[in-house]
Amino acid sequence: xxxxxxxxxxxxxxxxxxxxxxxxxxxxxxxxxxxxxxxxxxxxxxxxxxxxxxxxxxxxxxxxxxxxxxxxxxxxxxxxxxxxxxxxxxxxxxxxxxxxxxxxxxxxxxxxxxxxxxxxxxxxxxxxxxxxxxxxxxxxxxxxxxxxxxxxxxxxxxxxxxxxxxxxxxxxxxxxxxxxxxxxxxxxxxxxxxxxxxxxxxxxxxxxxxxxxxxxxxxxxxxxxxxxxxxxxxx
Amino acid sequence: xxxxxxxxxxxxxxxxxxxxxxxxxxxxxxxxxxxxxxxxxxxxxxxxxxxxxxxxxxxxxxxxxxxxxxxxxxxxxxxxxxxxxxxxxxxxxxxxxxxxxxxxxxxxxx
Numbered sequence: 415x416x417x418x419x420x421x422x423x424x425x426x427x428x429x430x431x432x433x434x435x436x437x438x439x440x441x442x443x444x445x446x447x448x449x450x451x452x453x454x455x456x457x458x459x460x461x462x463x464x465x466x467x468x469x470x471x472x473x474x475x476x477x478x479x480x481x482x483x484x485x486x487x488x489x490x491x492x493x494x495x496x497x498x499x500x501x502x503x504x505x506x507x508x509x510x511x512x513x514x515x516x517x518x519x520x521x522x523x524x525x526x527x528x529x530x531x532x533x534x535x536x537x538x539x540x541x542x543x544x545x546x547x548x549x550x551x552x553x554x555x556x557x558x559x560x561x562x563x564x565x566x567x568x569x570x571x572x573x574x575x576x577x578x579x580x581x582x583x584x585x586x587x588x589x590x591x592x593x594x595x596x597x598x599x600x601x602x603x604x605x606x607x608x609x610x611x612x613x614x615x616x617x618x619x620x621x622x623x624x625x626x627x628x629x630x631x632x633x634x635x636x637x638x639x640x641x642x643x644x645x646x647x648x649x
Numbered sequence: 650x651x652x653x654x655x656x657x658x659x660x661x662x663x664x665x666x667x668x669x670x671x672x673x674x675x676x677x678x679x680x681x682x683x684x685x686x687x688x689x690x691x692x693x694x695x696x697x698x699x700x701x702x703x704x705x706x707x708x709x710x711x712x713x714x715x716x717x718x719x720x721x722x723x724x725x726x727x728x729x730x731x732x733x734x735x736x737x738x739x740x741x742x743x744x745x746x747x748x749x750x751x752x753x754x755x756x757x758x759x
Contacts, residue, residue, distance in 0.1 A: 431734050438737075452655055454709050464701060469662050473650065479661050485663040493666075495690045497674035512676075517671035522694075534746040549695040568752070571710045572745035578706040579737035581698040582720070586727035588695055595695050602696035603703045610704050627700035632692035640688040 421542020428523045429546030433554040438576040439466055440558020446474040450559035457555035461521060461548060464488045467577055470625065479621060488625045496525040505534040512537040519544035543634065594639040602631035710744045711752065719744035
């Protein structure tokens with residue numbers, strides 16, 4: 415039980431952060447045409463910021479199911495890498511059904527806190543760690559979706575920037591500290607501009623555009639500047 | 650959107666996202682050794698977020714000018730190492746203030 419309460423404590427800051435970001439997700443989801451309970455269900459069943467924003471974009475554009483599946487696969491592929499790392503750190507009682515249930519809660523932030531814990535990670539600790547972020551994420555979505563109709567237009571317009579602000583806050587420090595990430599991320603951004611504005615290319619839907627840009631730039635990065643293990647730990 | 654279509658989208662999102670997280674968690678006991686695959690996966694979060702942000706962010710507020718101001722604020726704060734929440738809220742606030750200014754100018758015309 416002590417492990418669980420320690421997890422709750424360690425997850426509280428993430429929970430507050432998620433509350434605010436999911437609020438903007440709720441706003442965005444409703445303004446893109448979802449009902450409040452649909453937005454809430456998306457958050458309850460996915461618990462992933464970038465993936466969910468991409469998901470409602472595909473829904474709004476009436477994209478195909480294949481497009482939805484591939485966009486989720488590519489955007490959330492990083493979780494596979496995190497899950498692999500985490501699988502090396504959990505204690506031997508953390509297996510089977512516990513993994514199938516709690517593995518759902520692998521997010522960038524929960525993963526980062528779990529990995530920074532000294533020694534092995536128990537199922538109880540991880541369950542505690544995931545509890546407040548999950549509640550924050552779902553509650554924030556609900557509030558954002560419901561408030562979307564009440565807030566003045568210029569406030570909800572401005573809040574449309576919040577998710578991108580968060581993305582910028584993730585990529586800029588990494589670009590600053592590693593010149594390879596700087597170059598490859600700028601390359602992806604350049605591809606993205608090209609797909610958006612070039613005639614002939616701009617008919618590609620936004621979901622696929624992100625996939626094409628990210629996969630192409632990352633492949634070029636892996637080929638031109640492969641990282642060794644020690645370097646990846648730093649990133 | 651048709652109700653059945655929404656449930657199908659939701660199911661696809663859930664199944665793909667769930668399997669990406671849980672399948673490797675349950676299956677893997679060893680590290681991936683291939684450095685090219687590992688490097689590719691290491692670049693993915695940044696290239697995905699970069700391509701998702703630009704140029705879409707410039708159309709996020711309904712005004713390219715207010716969005717650009719928000720982006721500049723976000724880049725500056727992120728460069729100085731501020732946290733996710735601070736960067737997101739300050740960018741929104743900057744865009745909001747500029748929207749207000751534009752609105753007042755529009756009023757002044759009349």
